[in-house]
Every structure is written in structure tokens, then in C-alpha cells.
Amino acid sequence: MFISLEDVYIFLGIITIAGSIYTFLDRKNSRRITSGLFYCLYGVTLLFGKVIPPFYMGLLAIVLVLIAGFGGLKIGSYNEASVEERQNNRKRLGNKLFIPALLIPILTVAGSVGLKGVKIGGTFVLDQTSLTLVSLGAAAFIALIVGLVMTKNKPGTAIKESRRLMESIGWAAVLPQLLATLGTVFTTAGVGTVVSKLVGNVIPTHSLFWVVFAYCIGMALFTMIMGNAFAAFPVMTAGIAVPLLINQFGVNANHVAAIGMFAGYCGTLMTPMGANFNIVPAALLDLKDKYQVIKVQVPTALIILGVNTLLMYLFSL
Amino acid sequence: MVLIGVVIVIIGFIIRLNPLLVVTLAGLVTGLVAHQSLYSIITQFGQAFTTNRYMAVFIVTLPIIGLLERNGLREQAEHVVSKIKAATTGRILTVYFIIREVAAAVGLTSIGGHAQMVRPLVAPMAEGAAxxxxxxxxxxVRDKIRAHSAAVDNIGVFFGEDVFVAVGAILLMQGFFEQNHIHSDPLKMALWAIPTAIAALIVHAIRLYLLDRSLDRTLGNKASKNTPKKKEA
Known part of the structure; x- marks a missing residue:
């Protein structure tokens, strides 16, 4: 293929490492060495993920955790454009500013739909196994070129601006990947089977309603622990839905699965473990309270969880 | 005993230790309790860290988004919205919410996202309307509006995407049932997702309507006293 997911990671690594150079040189940041080291090493893990052996990768991840965990990260200074500058630029470019911004979703969709299975000279244009991600990478790159031409800014400005955004996200950028590692350890240590046994022991198995209730709430709770409904689904379904709902009550597997998965998504909306959905955006939007996105989502999540439980029960009658 | 990791995570988040430390500690302790060697735990860490790099792909949008922000993208988004009289925070978020959920339901999950849509466009528009x-x-109040902007993106895509047959979740469920020798049908699973998808649409749209009402209550008095500042064109 012409563009693979690894190529996108290489681009990520380069912009992150290039940004860290500005951090190392940022005299106004009292922790510029440790902060710079954090972003530089993170860039290294992105850039060389394929070549670094897993054990050393694990050590690198732990170094990142130690730097961030013991206060090594400080926000720097960015020579940001003043409000006046931004207003002047805005008037200069006006609605044209939307073009590169909208190019990202448009080209991502175009790539993931239009370049599916497309080959030139016998090779796929884009990596077919992770088409959406590669399309997003290519789309953002094209949008960047268009943006640079349009604004007549230098590429270095884009790196500096990307560093500004990256540092405002800070440690939260690494959290989703780290949580995925925790999920792996939980799975190999058998946390899932313990949880589904616990839930299985508590519920009255002769009542259809309480089995449905236990399955839906269990999906949500276990998803909150793992941060991911996909990890919760096999465990809870094998533990509760298959033996009790499907085998004992003879309920149809299709709606149990569809609604059970949604019950899990309700859990995702309520947990800091779903960091890429809940914590990263809070950092990205400069929210003071990193849990505010979760707080806003909880009422909707609880109502829909109730709706899911009721729907699954009614459809199972 | 293996549940000790879960306990560490819950306590750690409650007393607000740095989440990176909490998660790493929980992973190490869980692994050790399950009699895994330190070497094997760290290797698992590294493996999972590498394979989950896809979660960092949003970084690819930061250079262009940052560049556009420097050139006034957020100001322009606010400006455009301030000229539309009917635009309120709740209505803008509802429109984006519906687009996000419907697009996801027909398989276009890549329309949207926090880095490429919410921060540069949706949040400034919602703030601009206010x-x-x-x-x-x-x-x-500004933080609340921003949090709501992030939330509509999540809720829209979550409850929309499973209506699409070829989405990862449906394939995962079908694979699971196949392994357990239970008959399932992806098309029917996608159909059974529709009632919840509609319920989510209604429930959250009502909450956004209530958000407008609460903004009216908290900020409305001010607006009636001094007429809203007209922004320069």
C-alpha cells in the first residue's frame, strides 16, 4: 500500500518530537527539561513503536508516567497571537478559514468510503485494515498543506501551534494508551471472570427481569472499570447472557447483544477510564474540572441505561 | 484478590491522584497478585502501549487546527453564529448532535471528533451563540457549554454507530456468538439498535433544550438590562 498506519504514526512522532524541541528551549517554563523529555520520549514511542522491543517500550511508558506523575510537566509560553492579531487575521481570511477545517472530515469520509479496495498498479492506495485512521491522517496532512498555502504561514508555525495544543492536553494524551495496557493486564489476570461470577451469584436466576437488569447494569459497571464496552461484552455475555438469557429463557441473541452493548456505552459515558472520550476532550477544551464532560453526560447515560434495561426486558417477554 | 487493581483505580480517581500513576500502579499490582513476573507485566505494558497507538491519531490534526486557530478560526466561528438570530447554544448543539448521530448511523463515524470538530468549530459556535x-x-458557564459540546459528540456517535451493520461492535458481537455456537444475524442486531438510538436522540435533545432554559435563567437578566453587545463586523 502507498500509505500505511505506520506512516501516520511516523508523522505523529515527527511533529511531537519537533514540538518538544521548542519545549526544551522554552526559558519561561521552569520544568522545560522534564517537560521536553516527556514529549520527546512520547514522540519516540510513536515514531519507533514498530522497532522498539515490547519490554523497552514498557519501560519508556513507565518513564513517561513517572515524569508526569511527579510534577515534571509544566505549561510553557507560546507567543500566542493576541486577540487583535487573531481578529485581524480573521477579517483577512474570513470564511475561507473553514475550508481547511472542513477538508478534514470531508477528505476522511472520501478516503474511507471512496478508496476502499482501490488499487493503483496492484497496490492499495491506503492501508485497508485501518482505513478510517489512515484516511484521517492523509486528510489532516492535505488540510495542513492547504492551510499553509492559504495563510502564508511557515511550517514551523504549524509545529509551534501543534506544540501549544499538545501541551494543553498534557499527560491526558498518554492516558488512553495506558488504560488500554491496564485492560490487557486485567484480562490476563482474570478480573473479568471474577466480576461476572460475583454478579452471577447475587441475582435471582429464575426472574427474567432481574437477569436482564443484572446483565445491563453489569455491562455498564464492568465497562466503567475497563473503560471499554468491547472488553466488557465477551465477559458479561458469556457470564450472564448466554447461560441465563439465551439458554435458560430462550431469548433471541440479536437484541440481547445490540441492547447489551448500548448498556456498556452508557458506562463509557460515565467513567474516567474512557479517557479518550471523556478526559482528553476536557483537556483539549481547557476545562478547569477534568471530570466535567463526564458530569454533563451522566444524566443522559443513566436515563438511557434505564431505557435499555426496559427495552431488553420488553423485547424478551 | 485480582480485584485489588479495580479498588486501586477507584480510590485513586476519588482522591484525585494523577491518573497515569494510578493506572500504572493498578496494572503492576494486579499483575503481581496474579503471579506474573515483573518482566512479563512490563512487556505486556509495552505491547499494549504500541498496539494502542491508534488512540493518539488525533494528534495528526493538531498542526492544522492550531494554525487555523492562530489565524482566527474560532473567532470566525463565533462571528458567523452571532449573526444568526435564531441560533442559541442548545439549538446549535442539537443540530450538531443530530448530524453526528445520523452520520454515524449510516457509517460515517469520521464526521466529527473532539480535536477536529468540537474544539475548533462546535464549541466556539455554541459559546458565540451565548x-x-x-x-x-x-x-x-463557558466551561459548561464546552463540556456539553464534547458530550454531544460522544453521545451522538455512540448511539448512532451500532445502527450501521459493518461497524466494529456488530462484528465483535457476531464473532463472539459464532465462537459460542449461537446463531446471530448482523442485520437484525443493527435493527435492534434503532429503538435505543431514537431514545438517545430524544432524551439528549430535551436536555439541550433544558440547557437553553438554564442559560436563560442564569444569564437572561443581564441581557435584558444592557442590550447584547453588538460585535464589530
Whole structure:
């Protein structure tokens, strides 16, 4: 293929490492060495993920955790454009500013739909196994070129601006990947089977309603622990839905699965473990309270969880 | 005993230790309790860290988004919205919410996203609508609007995407049932997702309507006293 997911990671690594150079040189940041080291090493893990052996990768991840965990990260200074500058630029470019911004979703969709299975000279244009991600990478790159031409800014400005955004996200950028590692350890240590046994022991198995209730709430709770409904689904379904709902009550597997998965998504909306959905955006939007996105989502999540439980029960009658 | 990791995570988040430390500690302790060697735990860490790099792909949008922000993208988004009289925070978020959920339901999950849509466009528009209506918006209200902007993106895509047959979740469920020798049908699973998808649409749209009402209550008085500041064109 012409563009693979690894190529996108290489681009990520380069912009992150290039940004860290500005951090190392940022005299106004009292922790510029440790902060710079954090972003530089993170860039290294992105850039060389394929070549670094897993054990050393694990050590690198732990170094990142130690730097961030013991206060090594400080926000720097960015020579940001003043409000006046931004207003002047805005008037200069006006609605044209939307073009590169909208190019990202448009080209991502175009790539993931239009370049599916497309080959030139016998090779796929884009990596077919992770088409959406590669399309997003290519789309953002094209949008960047268009943006640079349009604004007549230098590429270095884009790196500096990307560093500004990256540092405002800070440690939260690494959290989703780290949580995925925790999920792996939980799975190999058998946390899932313990949880589904616990839930299985508590519920009255002769009542259809309480089995449905236990399955839906269990999906949500276990998803909150793992941060991911996909990890919760096999465990809870094998533990509760298959033996009790499907085998004992003879309920149809299709709606149990569809609604059970949604019950899990309700859990995702309520947990800091779903960091890429809940914590990263809070950092990205400069929210003071990193849990505010979760707080806003909880009422909707609880109502829909109730709706899911009721729907699954009614459809199972 | 293996549940000790879960306990560490819960306590760690409650007492607000740095989540990176909490998660790493929980992983190490869980692994050790399950009699895994330190070497094997760290290797698992590294493996999972590498394979989950896809979660960092949003970084690819930061250079262009940052560049556009420097050139006034957010100001322009606020400006455009302030000229639309009917635009309120809740209505803008509802429109984006519906687009996000419907697009996801037909398989277009890549329309949207926090880095590429919410931060540069949706949040500034939602804030701009509030500023046009009420004048200055206090910081805690601004944060609330921003949090709602992030939330519509999540809720829209979550409850929309499973209506699409070829999405990862449906394939995962079908694979699971196949392994357990239970008959399942992806098309029917996608159909059974529709009632919840509609319920989510209604429930959250009502909450966004209530958000407008609560903004009216907290900021409305100010607006009636001093007429909303007209922004220069």
C-alpha cells in the first residue's frame, strides 16, 4: 500500500518530537527539561513503536508516567497571537478559514468510503485494515498543506501551534494508551471472570427481569472499570447472557447483544477510564474540572441505561 | 484478590491522584497478585502501549487546527453564529448532535471528533451563540457549554454507530456468538439498535433544550438590562 498506519504514526512522532524541541528551549517554563523529555520520549514511542522491543517500550511508558506523575510537566509560553492579531487575521481570511477545517472530515469520509479496495498498479492506495485512521491522517496532512498555502504561514508555525495544543492536553494524551495496557493486564489476570461470577451469584436466576437488569447494569459497571464496552461484552455475555438469557429463557441473541452493548456505552459515558472520550476532550477544551464532560453526560447515560434495561426486558417477554 | 487493581483505580480517581500513576500502579499490582513476573507485566505494558497507538491519531490534526486557530478560526466561528438570530447554544448543539448521530448511523463515524470538530468549530459556535445573546459569559458557564459540546459528540456517535451493520461492535458481537455456537444475524442486531438510538436522540435533545432554559435563567437578566453587545463586523 502507498500509505500505511505506520506512516501516520511516523508523522505523529515527527511533529511531537519537533514540538518538544521548542519545549526544551522554552526559558519561561521552569520544568522545560522534564517537560521536553516527556514529549520527546512520547514522540519516540510513536515514531519507533514498530522497532522498539515490547519490554523497552514498557519501560519508556513507565518513564513517561513517572515524569508526569511527579510534577515534571509544566505549561510553557507560546507567543500566542493576541486577540487583535487573531481578529485581524480573521477579517483577512474570513470564511475561507473553514475550508481547511472542513477538508478534514470531508477528505476522511472520501478516503474511507471512496478508496476502499482501490488499487493503483496492484497496490492499495491506503492501508485497508485501518482505513478510517489512515484516511484521517492523509486528510489532516492535505488540510495542513492547504492551510499553509492559504495563510502564508511557515511550517514551523504549524509545529509551534501543534506544540501549544499538545501541551494543553498534557499527560491526558498518554492516558488512553495506558488504560488500554491496564485492560490487557486485567484480562490476563482474570478480573473479568471474577466480576461476572460475583454478579452471577447475587441475582435471582429464575426472574427474567432481574437477569436482564443484572446483565445491563453489569455491562455498564464492568465497562466503567475497563473503560471499554468491547472488553466488557465477551465477559458479561458469556457470564450472564448466554447461560441465563439465551439458554435458560430462550431469548433471541440479536437484541440481547445490540441492547447489551448500548448498556456498556452508557458506562463509557460515565467513567474516567474512557479517557479518550471523556478526559482528553476536557483537556483539549481547557476545562478547569477534568471530570466535567463526564458530569454533563451522566444524566443522559443513566436515563438511557434505564431505557435499555426496559427495552431488553420488553423485547424478551 | 485480582480485584485489588479495580479498588486501586477507584480510590485513586476519588482522591484525585494523577491518573497515569494510578493506572500504572493498578496494572503492576494486579499483575503481581496474579503471579506474573515483573518482566512479563512490563512487556505486556509495552505491547499494549504500541498496539494502542491508534488512540493518539488525533494528534495528526493538531498542526492544522492550531494554525487555523492562530489565524482566527474560532473567532470566525463565533462571528458567523452571532449573526444568526435564531441560533442559541442548545439549538446549535442539537443540530450538531443530530448530524453526528445520523452520520454515524449510516457509517460515517469520521464526521466529527473532539480535536477536529468540537474544539475548533462546535464549541466556539455554541459559546458565540451565548455571547451574542447574553453578552459576556462567566467562566463556569463557558466551561459548561464546552463540556456539553464534547458530550454531544460522544453521545451522538455512540448511539448512532451500532445502527450501521459493518461497524466494529456488530462484528465483535457476531464473532463472539459464532465462537459460542449461537446463531446471530448482523442485520437484525443493527435493527435492534434503532429503538435505543431514537431514545438517545430524544432524551439528549430535551436536555439541550433544558440547557437553553438554564442559560436563560442564569444569564437572561443581564441581557435584558444592557442590550447584547453588538460585535464589530
Amino acid at each position: 455571547e451574542a445573546k447574553y453578552g459576556e459569559v462567566p467562566e463556569e
